[in-house]
Amino acid sequence: MNVHHLELFYYVARHGGVSAAARAMPYGIQQPAISAQILQLEDSLGVTLYQRRPFQLTREGQTLYDFAMPFFNGLGEISDRLRGGGETRLRIASAEIVQRDYLPELLARMRRRVKGFHFTLTHGRQQEIEALLAAQEIDIGLSTLMDKTAANMEARELLRLPMVLLVPKQSGVTQASQIFEKDRIDLPLVALEAKDVLSRSFQAALRQRGVEWLPSLEVGSLDLVLRYVAEGFGAGLALRHPRVELPAGVKALALDDFPPLSFGALWTGRLSPLGEVFLAEATAVAGELASS
DNA sequence: AAACCATTCGAGAAGGTGTA
């Protein structure tokens, strides 16, 4: 086994096949050569590394991939650092609400602070972000911190946002408790999908109160929750955001004693200097949001 | 049936290494 074998295997495993790997290789190598090298590698190890058609890593292949992947994933970063320019590229993943309400300002601040700042941005929930961090495919994640984090995960809470119920102003409801006190709630609930952490936290809090109120309308974003409430389709589960103005016909009812949603940064190992700057700016933006 | 994919083979080129 040599490093070249490993590199080819890494690309094959990452892209799910020899042909796909040949197309994705950063230098010119043809598919027959990759195929032959992988066979040599398997021959030298005396094990099969992946099943062909459909592609699937064997247990041994997964072990080897887990070993090789952090090294090859980190090559881009180390070459940037060795070139002396300092790293200016950060790989970020974040939850939808963070992307909407928080990231634009944070990224603008990063651009002002770090000359030549570049970033990649992917979307994901907490569990997905933790998986991306474990695979070293991102440098830092911004998400809710409601689920238990993995043992090797670093987390810093940045912000807590209270849940609110959005209702049409003319609905006559002035307090959320008026809704929950009823034996049977006939007001339709507009919420994110059931597996979303906001919906899960809300439903858990309802259960504690012995209240059953399942969503009639599941929508894909908090913007849509607001939209459907504004159109009079029911009450919407949302988060109080200090800087987001509600439309004229909608008001927010406080959900006293419901747990706020905790948001924060996730990373593994030691943050790079650029990651530290990003975390510091994220903390600053969160602080300003919380006090506004 | 057609398209696609993995593998194999042969010819030839390029580059590294060892030796006279």
Add this chain to the structure above:
DNA sequence: TACACCTTCTCGAATGGTTT
């Protein structure tokens, strides 16, 4: 330094299996 040898590559062609 020149040469032989080895390794690894590309390219083209073919085969056989799988998927659409």
